[in-house]
Amino acid sequence: MxxxxxxxxxxxxxxxxxxxxxxxxxxxxxxxxxxxxxxxxxxxxxxxxxxxxxxxxxxxxxxxxxxxxxxxxxxxxxxxxxxxxxxxxxxxxxxxxxxxxxxATSQDITDTAAMLVSRRTLDLILAEVDGIAGACARLAREHRDTPMAGRTLLQQALPTTFGLKAAGWLVSVLDARRRLREVRASGLAVQxxxxxxxxxxxxxxxxxxxxxxxxxxxxxxxxLPWHTDRTRVSGIGEALSLLAGVLGKVSHDVVLMAQTEVGEVAEPSGEGRGSSSTLPHKRNPILSVTAAANARRVQDLARTLGAAMVQEHERAAGAWHAEWEALSDALALAGGAAANVREATEGLEVHPGRMRENLDRTGGMLLAENVTTLATHKLGRLEAHDLVEAACRRALEEGRHLREELLQDERIREALSKEEIDAALDPAGYLGSAGTFVDRALKLYRAEGSP
Missing domain, CATH: 1.10.275.10 (Fumarase/aspartase (N-terminal domain))
Structure with missing residues (x-):
């Protein structure tokens, strides 16, 4: 070991x-x-x-x-x-x-001890999760209208806001917290x-x-006694696995946004944090990296606890024994992931300027859907789609901004004025209900109680 x-x-x-x-x-x-x-x-x-x-x-x-x-x-x-x-x-x-x-029998003492250890550790985990929720709520509120590129399949898709991304983290954290609280309140019992x-x-x-x-x-x-009814132990594992998945998602987003070529966020700095043994310039997002590693392990351990539910008659021959260290490790690793994500989100450095730079990397093509939608009113959907698609293709081939190609297309100019094209290519004008979604997430956070 x-x-x-x-x-x-x-x-x-x-x-x-x-x-x-x-x-x-x-x-x-x-x-x-x-x-x-x-x-x-x-x-x-x-x-x-x-x-x-x-x-x-x-x-x-x-x-x-x-x-x-x-x-x-x-x-x-x-x-x-x-x-x-x-x-x-x-x-x-x-x-x-x-x-x-x-x-008593040996299992009575061990199982009751497992419940006590779980209760004490869940309290520690929930304190960290409360901190994460608070940090995500603050990020969502402060960056409600901060535009950034929304990415699907790792490619820029449409504009979104960093506030909406943080609100997504927040809602999932609240879901996981709710489940942990349920387990803490009613999922434990003496044996x-x-x-x-x-x-x-x-x-x-x-x-x-x-x-x-x-x-x-x-x-x-x-x-009644639950010697071979392991729903309680498996339930703890399931709640920890849910939390691990949520924390893994947040960590993965931070790692991706902290890449040198993206540079939209950075973890809080500290002496020696994120350093490399050979590359002095590196600032690795190590809080998120280790949290993501913990999350993967928690989910594997939760599967072990779930597999241990199948037991023989009134006393298990091996499955019960497989729980002890798996439960301990799942609790500890989930706590480690939560502590790291809390530190990362509470001290996260957000770079709105870089977010805007990245939005402009596609030369306006991120807003092609918006241009098509506006042109549809006068040209019809199919013609508008074909004209905008052709303009995007020319812009890519010639290395030009989409705006230039749109302004040179007579049919598009007949449908949209120069001012309308400029407005259509402004990311801030094509955020849909992003702000309202952020508000709804913050309302949920307030309703469920903040620490």
């Missing part, structure tokens, strides 16, 4: 720590402590014993590496953790030690079913313990 070398390049420390071995260990211990408290509230465990167990559920008392190595024979870390916790509790109270892990999902070892106290377990952890109580 090469996480120490490559990990920091893609994932900030806060996200690495949120899904670290220690974070998972503390989440498992939080589950064990909550289970003891729940047992006490249900009358199964003396309150003082539950308090002793909960007090010692502290990750600082244990070594994640040792727990992991000792968990290898069992195929998961919980048996080793339970043994270590029991030994620690027994130092304080032999009576309390007898109640450690009472009524407690015992060995085969019946809580038989807890007798009549099973349901009260489950209820108190959920209350203690602040997670929803599921209608």
């Amino acid at each position: 090469s996480g120490d070398l490559f990990g920091p390049i893609f994932v900030p420390d806060a996200f690495r720590e949120a899904v670290s071995g220690r974070a998972w260990l503390q989440a498992m211990l939080d589950a064990e402590g909550a289970l003891a408290v729940a047992g006490a509230r249900a009358g199964l465990i003396p309150p003082e014993d539950a308090e002793t167990i909960a007090r010692l559920c502290d990750a600082d008392l244990f070594d994640p590496g040792k727990i992991g190595h000792r968990g290898r024979p069992a195929g998961n870390p919980v048996p080793a953790l339970v043994r270590a916790l029991t030994e620690e509790v027994s130092k304080a109270s032999e009576a309390a030690a007898r109640h450690v892990h009472r009524g 407690l079913g015992g060995a085969a999902g019946t809580l038989a070892s807890l007798g009549d106290a099973g349901l009260p313990v489950l209820r108190e377990f959920a209350l203690e952890l602040g997670l929803p109580e599921p209608p």
Whole structure:
């Protein structure tokens, strides 16, 4: 595993720590402590014993590496953790030690820990997504009427505005945020079913313990154990994959617009950022590059989580085990992508002058559709189309501006005056409903609440 070398390049420390071995260990211990408290509230465990167990559920008392190595024979870390916790509790109270892990199975603790780790990391991700939404809203508002070339199949098509492009980013970010919020609010739940999902070892106290377990952890109580119903874990993966796709799109746009030959935007600069080991002049859009890399990996990991939904009877033989690191990595990489896109969009340098230069690169042909539309009123659509198409062809062949060819065509001059041709070739006059679309995106942003 090469996480120490490559990990920091893609994932900030806060996200690495949120899904670290220690974070998972503390989440498992939080589950064990909550289970003891729940047992006490249900009358199964003396309150003082539950308090002793909960007090010692502290990750600082244990070594994640040792727990992991000792968990290898069992195929998961919980048996080793339970043994270590029991030994620690027994130092304080032999009576309390007898109640450690009472009524639970290894998957109960691991799955509940997964929900806790996911909740904490989703909170971090959502904070970054809020920042991205705010940055996109600002860009859309400030550049509502900034014309630029709209590109289809990487070729200039028609004029649009940078505000509309940023508004497109904004709406997709809001869609992804909405899904993440849904998962955070209602897609998580505690896991407690015992060995085969019946809580038989807890007798009549099973349901009260489950209820108190959920209350203690602040997670929803599921209608029944979900040991082999992996919709929750897969749902987290799906929400992260959606976010990854959105962030990948934004990153890709920034990379393309930051190309030397395009030069319409630039990422925020910083010491050493975007530098090359051999080319001192380079300013690579590295925030977007690494965010795009993260996005691809998140989507692959989400597929792993989706594939793990097919499980055997009441306990999976391998599919459950495939989730742990895939979920951790998906959360961390999605967080890394979000952090980078937030930094890129909040500090994005926009160059309206270069956008205008690029609009003029086609010598007016970007507005050929507009000329055709206006000429249609007097010439009919087919004749107008043919005349303008012929003028475009001559302009290309002779390296001239479309305006010159249009002015030299008698039939077009009969249909359009010089002033009308000039107006038709002005990108700012052929933006359609771009401004209104921007306004609608900003209204949606305000309606959904800004941080």
